Each structure stands twice: as structure tokens, then as C-alpha cells.
Amino acid sequence: MNINELKRVASQVRRDIIRMVHGCQSGHPGGSLGATDLVTALYFDQMQIDPSNFQMDGKGEDMFFLSNGHISPMFYSILARRGYFPVSELATFRRLGTRLQGHPTTAEGLPGVRIASGSLGQGLSVAVGAAQAKRLNNDPHLVFVLMGDGEQDEGQIWEAAMYAGAKKIDNLVGILDYNKKQIDGPTDVVMNLGDMRAKYEAFGWKVIELNGNDMQQVVDALNEARKGAHQGMPLLLLAHTEMGMGVDFMMGTHKWHGTPPNDEQAANALSQLEETFGDY
Amino acid sequence: MEYEKKDTRSGFGEGLLEAGRRNPKVVAFCADLTGSLKMGDFAKEFPDRFFQTGIAEANMTNMAAGMALSGFVPFTGTFAAFATGRVYDQIRQCVAYSNKNVKIAASHAGVTLGEDGATHQILEDIGLMKMLPNMTVIVPCDFNQTKNATIAAAEYEGPVYLRFGRPKVPNFTPADEKFVIGKAQMLQEGTDVTIFACGHLVWKAIQALPNLKENGINAELINIHTIKPLDVESVLKSVAKTRCVVTAEEHQRNGGLGDSIAQVLALNNPVPMEMVAVDDVFGQSGTPDELMKAYHLDTPDIVEAVKKVIKRK
Numbered sequence: 220m221n222i223n224e225l226k227r228v229a230s231q232v233r234r235d236i237i238r239m240v241h242g243c244q245s246g247h248p249g250g251s252l253g254a255t256d257l258v259t260a261l262y263f264d265q266m267q268i269d270p271s272n273f274q275m276d277g278k279g280e281d282m283f284f285l286s287n288g289h290i291s292p293m294f295y296s297i298l299a300r301r302g303y304f305p306v307s308e309l310a311t312f313r314r315l316g317t318r319l320q321g322h323p324t325t326a327e328g329l330p331g332v333r334i335a336s337g338s339l340g341q342g343l344s345v346a347v348g349a350a351q352a353k354r355l356n357n358d359p360h361l362v363f364v365l366m367g368d369g370e371q372d373e374g375q376i377w378e379a380a381m382y383a384g385a386k387k388i389d390n391l392v393g394i395l396d397y398n399k400k401q402i403d404g405p406t407d408v409v410m411n412l413g414d415m416r417a418k419y420e421a422f423g424w425k426v427i428e429l430n431g432n433d434m435q436q437v438v439d440a441l442n443e444a445r446k447g448a449h450q451g452m453p454l455l456l457l458a459h460t461e462m463g464m465g466v467d468f469m470m471g472t473h474k475w476h477g478t479p480p481n482d483e484q485a486a487n488a489l490s491q492l493e494e495t496f497g498d499y
Numbered sequence: 500m501e502y503e504k505k506d507t508r509s510g511f512g513e514g515l516l517e518a519g520r521r522n523p524k525v526v527a528f529c530a531d532l533t534g535s536l537k538m539g540d541f542a543k544e545f546p547d548r549f550f551q552t553g554i555a556e557a558n559m560t561n562m563a564a565g566m567a568l569s570g571f572v573p574f575t576g577t578f579a580a581f582a583t584g585r586v587y588d589q590i591r592q593c594v595a596y597s598n599k600n601v602k603i604a605a606s607h608a609g610v611t612l613g614e615d616g617a618t619h620q621i622l623e624d625i626g627l628m629k630m631l632p633n634m635t636v637i638v639p640c641d642f643n644q645t646k647n648a649t650i651a652a653a654e655y656e657g658p659v660y661l662r663f664g665r666p667k668v669p670n671f672t673p674a675d676e677k678f679v680i681g682k683a684q685m686l687q688e689g690t691d692v693t694i695f696a697c698g699h700l701v702w703k704a705i706q707a708l709p710n711l712k713e714n715g716i717n718a719e720l721i722n723i724h725t726i727k728p729l730d731v732e733s734v735l736k737s738v739a740k741t742r743c744v745v746t747a748e749e750h751q752r753n754g755g756l757g758d759s760i761a762q763v764l765a766l767n768n769p770v771p772m773e774m775v776a777v778d779d780v781f782g783q784s785g786t787p788d789e790l791m792k793a794y795h796l797d798t799p800d801i802v803e804a805v806k807k808v809i810k811r812k
Contacts, residue, residue, distance in 0.1 A: 275568055276568060276569045276570050277568065277569065278569065284565075324596065324597070325596075325597050325598065326596060326597075326598070333568055334564060334565070334568070334593055334597045334599070335592050335593060335596050335597045336592070337592065338588050338591075338592045340557075341557075341561045341588075341589055341592060341593055342561075344557065344558045344559075344560075344561030344562050344565065344589075345561045345562070345564055345565035345593060346565060347558070347562050347565065348561065348562030348563060348564060348565025348566040348567075348568075348573075349565040349566065349568055349569065350565075351550065351562065351565075351566055352565070352566045352568065352569035352571055353569070355526070355547065355548070355569075355571070356569060374557070375555075375557040375558055375561070375589075378553075378555035378557055378558035379555075379558045379561075379562075381553070381555070382552060382553065382555065382558055382562070385553075386550075
């Protein structure tokens with residue numbers, strides 16, 4: 220898919236995000252909007268996948284894990300728009316009986332989701348396990364995992380980072396959604412992350428830095444990561460993003476981490492996002 | 500009859516090796532306790548299927564879940580304290596809730612871990628694990644049963660918590676006995692009282708039988724090696740006959756085997772019951788035998804509990 224087409228998909232995904240969290244008056248719009256470009260490029264351009272025949276084992280496919288499960292609106296929208304399940308189901312987000320739980324789960328059998336996430340810091344470990352399974356199966360496809368920057372506070376992230384570096388898990392691509400904000404405020408204030416590039420490099424990772432909201436850079440970085448795979452090192456895309464990207468009043472603040480817009484705010488947000496593929 | 504003394508953890512080690520030979524999808528993770536868990540033979544025979552994680556139990560648990568996605572049957576190995584409490588959230592989210600085919604092998608459970616003391620002597624793990632939906636909880640009683648339970652766990656599809664221990668104890672169950680998950684094991688039929696025991700307390704209860712007989716008490720002894728799913732039918736059938744119950748376990752009274760049995764009785768057939776278990780305290784350093792006595796988990800404690808409960812009938 221070319222860059223303009225990817226941007227058009229991302230615009231519709233952002234509309235879905237706003238409409239989903241507005242519809243149920245709960246959920247996490249800020250991080251969802253910020254990570255949209257990264258995951259859109261993965262699902263619509265990069266990953267070898269078969270949405271019409273979702274298999275839990277992901278054999279012969281690339282696999283994606285969402286570690287920061289609270290940005291589920293973005294994940295659900297992309298899965299639906301890519302054909303894993305009907306787009307109309309997005310209207311059920313966070314409602315009783317839905318397959319689109321507040322945080323992604325497998326309990327309801329939603330195609331595209333392989334493991335629950337939401338409790339933070341666990342997705343990188345899951346992805347390392349899945350990557351090792353691919354190696355045992357001689358499956359050359361890659362495993363991608365999106366992580367939040369806030370969850371880098373979790374010790375388990377560094378257990379997994381150390382393991383992946385030490386054991387040379389080189390079919391693994393971590394993507395750090397580095398928006399520099401978490402619930403309580405800027406990461407610099409809550410828990411200064413220091414030099415994330417140096418940290419991952421010290422753990423034996425190859426780090427590719429990019430603007431995660433520039434679709435061309437995202438695609439270029441993912442292409443570079445694919446070329447760099449299977450060369451003895453895990454890869455990290457250190458993706459500088461903007462929480463709330465695409466909606467002016469949601470940018471530059473952590474306020475919209477977990478707050479839904481009211482009717483007026485939703486209308487304002489939607490007026491800034493082109494409807495490209497039809498609202499659900 | 501004299502039985503050879505063997506540790507249940509060695510039963511796990513042999514069972515894991517056998518499971519690995521039977522199924523090439525069986526893989527194993529260990530957090531720097533390969534020797535303690537007796538996983539060395541598996542690691543030696545299947546080096547590509549053995550993953551040394553270092554002292555990082557959270558990462559180990561979630562890696563196992565990630566590997567299970569692709570049809571592998573991962574065992575994780577560490578001490579019971581670190582296999583449960585330390586990684587409860589990881590188990591809850593990615594193993595139990597996500598219903599992944601991970602086998603949590605937990606050694607050195609209970610006070611029989613001995614001299615290392617209470618930091619390592621977990622007495623709450625059965626409760627922690629049985630509370631999780633989708634989780635099967637198995638507590639075998641000797642070497643042979645642990646080996647056979649390990650093989651059965653590998654063949655079973657779904658999350659399993661497999662609890663065993665450190666000390667050498669009499670190996671009295673038959674070597675070739677097929678382990679049936681969820682099926683209570685009748686060891687001695689009787690009419691006056693039912694003793695439900697698990698793990699190391701099963702042998703302690705067997706030792707109580709001659710004494711009880713001398714006192715004119717015809718006790719029934721049932722090994723509840725699967726705490727969850729509990730064999731409710733066998734429990735109720737026995738209790739209908741004996742009309743009183745003693746439970747015995749190396750675990751806190753809160754959340755253990757006795758707690759599960761009490762729930763069944765309260766809901767179906769309330770009868771007098773006594774519980775041989777640790778009563779809301781932590782363990783301490785000592786030899787396993789000293790500790791079993793100090794925490795009233797020994798054969799005389801079972802005898803006393805039986806006498807007491809029969810008086811309450």
C-alpha cells in the first residue's frame with residue numbers, strides 16, 4: 220500500500236477511535252491516536268497475514284502483540300478494517316457481552332487477538348516466547364510487539380529485554396510508542412526513562428529511531444527492521460509519537476490518556492479527521 | 500511394608516523427560532533452578548527445547564504463554580513460592596484468563612522445604628492457583644505419582660499447576676499407575692471417618708491408619724491429588740457413608756484442600772469436619788521433620804483430629 224493510502228486508512232482508524240470511546244464514554248483515546256500510524260503500517264503494508272483465516276498459532280504468518288492493551292480502540296479498529304471481523308462490531312466496544320472488551324482478551328474469541336493484555340509489562344515476554352516458537356518451527360516470519368513508554372517502568376520489560384538480547388532473539392521487532400506521557404503526567408516527571416536508545420542498545424538490541432507519526436518514516440523503519448532481522452540481534456523501533464495525534468486539542472497533554480470526549484468535543488475531533496472508508 | 504524413599508521433584512524430572520520423549524512439542528523453561536527441579540535430564544536430551552531464563556520468573560511465565568500459542572506444551576520450573584506469588588498477575592492474565600496450555604511446575608512447596616525458612620516455604624499457593632478460572636491444580640503424593648501426574652499434565656490441554664516438594668518420602672504408589680486428573684484415589688476403605696489428604700500428608704495419613712485401627716476406628720483414606728477440579732462425587736459418596744471428615748495438607752487452612760472440601764460439604768451435606776493444616780502463620784527454618792511436627796502436620800495430629808471429629812458426630 221502506498222503512503223497516501225496508508226494515511227487514508229489511519230484517518231479512518233482515528234475516526235473509529237473517537238467514535239468508539241465517545242460511544243461508550245470510556246476508553247483511552249490519546250495513546251490510541253498516537254500509535255495509529257505504526258500499527259496501520261504494520262497491518263496494511265508490512266505484515267504477512269491472512270485476516271480471513273485467523274489462526275491462533277500464527278504459523279507461516281507474521282504475528283503482532285499489543286502489550287499496552289489499553290489502546291485497544293486503535294487495535295480493534297485496525298483489525299476490523301483489515302477484515303478480521305465486521306466493522307459494525309466496533310459499535311459494541313466496552314459494552315456488556317461484547318467481544319471488544321476494554322482491554323484485548325481471547326476469552327470471547329475475537330479474531331486477531333492471541334493473548335490478553337492490559338496489565339502492563341507482559342507483552343514483550345509473550346512476544347519473545349512466540350518468536351522462540353517460530354524458531355523451533357523453522358518459520359522465518361517475524362513477531363512484532365507494540366509497547367507503551369509508561370510500561371517501560373515495569374521490571375519485567377527489562378527481564379524480557381535482557382533475555383532477548385542474551386539469547387539473540389533476532390526474529391523479534393519491538394516497537395516503543397514513545398509519546399513521553401503516562402497517566403499521571405510526562406514520563407520525565409513520573410519516572411524519567413533516561414536514554415532509551417542507550418538502554419536497549421546496552422541490552423543487546425539494534426535500535427532504529429523514527430518519527431512514529433510520519434507514515435513514510437514508519438514504513439522505512441519497518442523495512443529496515445525486516446532487513447535487519449535474522450542477524451543475531453532483536454530490533455527496537457524507538458518511535459517518537461504524539462499522544463492524541465490528529466486531534467489538535469488532544470495533543471500536547473496527557474489529559475486524554477483515559478478520558479473520552481463529550482458530544483461537542485467528539486464532533487470537533489471528527490471534524491479534523493477525514494472519513495475515508497465510511498464510518499461503522 | 501518398607502518403601503524406597505524418593506523426592507517428588509525427582510518424579511517431576513523423570514515425568515518431564517518421559518513427556519518430552521512422547522511428545523516433541525513438550526518444551527521446558529527454568530529460572531536458574533534446573534538442579535533443584537531435576538530438569539537436567541530433559542535439558543541434556545532436548546537442548547533445543549529447554550530454555551534457561553535466568554532468575555526472571557515473570558518473563559519465564561509469559562514466554563511460556565507466548566510459546567504455547569504455537570502448539571507447544573511449555574513447562575515452567577521454579578520453587579512454588581516464585582512460581583505463584585511472584586508471578587500471580589502474569590499467570591492470571593496470560594495463562595489462566597488467556598487459557599494457554601502452560602504447565603506450572605512448582606517444587607519445594609510447603610514447610611518441608613526446610614532450613615531456607617518462610618521466604619521460600621509457600622503455604623498459600625494452592626489457594627492462589629485454585630481461585631483462578633481455567634486452572635487445574637494437582638498435588639501428587641509421592642515420586643511415582645508425581646511422575647505420572649507430570650505425564651498426564653502434558654497430555655491434558657489447558658493451564659495446570661503442579662505442586663510437589665523437596666524431601667525424600669516413601670514411594671508407595673505403583674510405578675505404572677495411570678494418573679487421572681480430577682479423580683480421587685481411594686487408598687483405604689472405611690466406615691467411621693473420611694480422611695482427605697494431599698501431597699506429603701497422604702503418607703502421614705497412611706501411617707495414622709494402624710493407630711486408628713487399634714483405637715477401634717475404621718477410617719477411610721482418600722488421596723485428593725487433584726484439588727481442582729475436585730472429585731465432588733467421590734467426596735460426597737464417602738461422606739454419606741462415614742458422616743465425618745478430616746482433611747490434611749501442607750498448606751494454609753485458608754484456601755487449601757480443606758477449604759475446598761468444606762465448601763462441598765457446606766453446600767451439599769454438612770457433617771463435622773477437622774482440618775490438619777497450617778493455621779494462619781508463616782513457617783520458619785528447621786528440618787522438614789521438625790517443621791511438620793511444629794506446625795501440627797504430622798501423623799499424631801491426624802490421629803487427634805480423627806478422634807476429635809468422631810466425638811462431634
